[in-house]
Amino acid sequence: MKNITARLRPGIKPRKPYGLLAYLRDHYLLYLMLIPGLFFLIVYKFLPLYGITIAFKDYSIFAGSNPIDAIAKSPWVGFKHFDRLFSSSQFVKVLLNTLIINGYKILFLFPIPIICAIMLNEIRNVAYRKLAQTAIYVPYFFSWVIVFGIFYSLLGTYGIVNSALAALGQERISFFSDTNVFRGLLVFTEGWKEIGWNTVIYLAAITAIDPTLYEAARVDGAGKLRQIWNITLPGLAPTIVLMLILKVGYILETGFEQILVFYNATVYDVADVIQTYVYRMGLGQADFSLGTALGLFNSVVAFILIVGANTVCKKLLHRSIW
């Protein structure tokens, strides 16, 4: 019985000393369970960390018996590839594109789901609300390729939008190759795919707000706008802050697959981001060392951002991202 109380209250140590060996004998199954996951970590997460040395070598994929062996056999060249990278105009361009595109996305798309959730919450007709809610997040489950296919249908040269423009005597717009509208297309399609889902997240947070607060406010004569301003928004604040921190923390990660699917050579100038450039250089053009160098730069900045985001999260919200 003592043992049980100890387990229930982690602060109190059990009276009988419980050695490591005895623990392993009793719970070896727990360790066996961990093996597949650890195998994955070593192969797909930690082995690539060793692969980072490619950035500091003149890597030739055929230098060894296999691509990993080739890393050890390739000669060290220090920061040569980083010099090459940081002195190229491409580097500045992809860095700026990454920040601009994701900045636009946060600026234009971040507030919309909050407003939508508040509006959805104002709809009293349950059937109408359920229907609207179910409809708006359907696109969240589509892949970027599907979203691309759908928007190609709408905005392609002979798509519905251009047909309408032509019928009105306007010039057709090449949404997928015009550098003036391409970023707008990225922001818009991101919104189309994600707004509904984020709305549902905020809506879940609104439902968690104590309804008696509204009751009390009504008795005090507070109007709808007052209630939204003084109860709903403060109630949503932690979720809003968390979402914003996550958005900023993952600014280098997001949007990669979308751009990879949507872009083409004509819009590289405005749409090429760090990750797409890493992929195109590192694997497409087989400039492995440059690709790894830029990838490492990306990982280091992402690491700082994410750990920073987590620290802010812990300070402000007393919770960890993971």
Place this chain on the structure above:
Amino acid sequence: MQLRKRNKVNGISLSTSEKVISVISYIFMGLLALCAILPILHVVSKSFSSASAVTSGSVLFWPVKPQFETMKYVLEETPFLNALKNSLLVTGIGTVISMLVTIGTAYPLSKPDFKGRKFFIMAYIVSMVFFGGIVPAYMVVRTLKIIDTYIALILPFFIVHFNMFVVKNYFEGLPESVEESARIDGASDMRILVSIVCPMSKPVLATVAMLYAVNYWNNYFHAMMYTTSTKMQTLQVFIYNTINNTQTLVERLVIGNYTNVSIDGIIAAVVVLSLIPIVALYPFVQRFMVHGITIGSVKG
């Protein structure tokens, strides 16, 4: 109607501002719902419309001069079915494997007295926040000689750290007393996990399984990077290639003498066909995903 009813019940009249907010909400959310649904309806209509209607741009949200030739063309003349098979296999097998690994990892790590817990958790956090990069990961996959196999398509999502942490946090929140009484009855760790912990965690496990399935099904980047042959193409790669290689489509249309099939029609049909599994599972997805959000917002 609904508004008026509520007024009567409360016995207080709605102020003008409240009415305005309510009306705007109804209209705006209705429009937003249409924005989400109409493009899908448009693509569906296009896939069943005649070639002339599609190319002249007269198809809106209902098929014009309906035909099934485009669908027939996609099913019979393109590798669609093979790509579908690949996607189904990868998603099915991948989700099962990922769930087993995720549960097997989350359970030991959820036990506060598990020896080495801190070390293992640290290993997962480190590998979550620091990524080796696309090129090194590709080199590993090539070294393993699994390019162009199902294994390469499953490996990237074998265990998704975030999902594992969600499950682990949920396990930690379960009442310890239930597990403890089973232990007194002599149940092993495995038995406790299978017959007590997992059944108690059904909602979170269903949500995480859904997240994995969506990951596998929707993934384009890894599938594109790690496969080379048409035979191993997944649905997403196939759709992307179809949209971007219209030239080959034109040639095949001319050779095959498909007069009532258009390029834009084929693209629409491919998109529509690949939406079917998602739409079919949507009620299920919806139930668990929305539930998952509530779990997520409580547990993080």
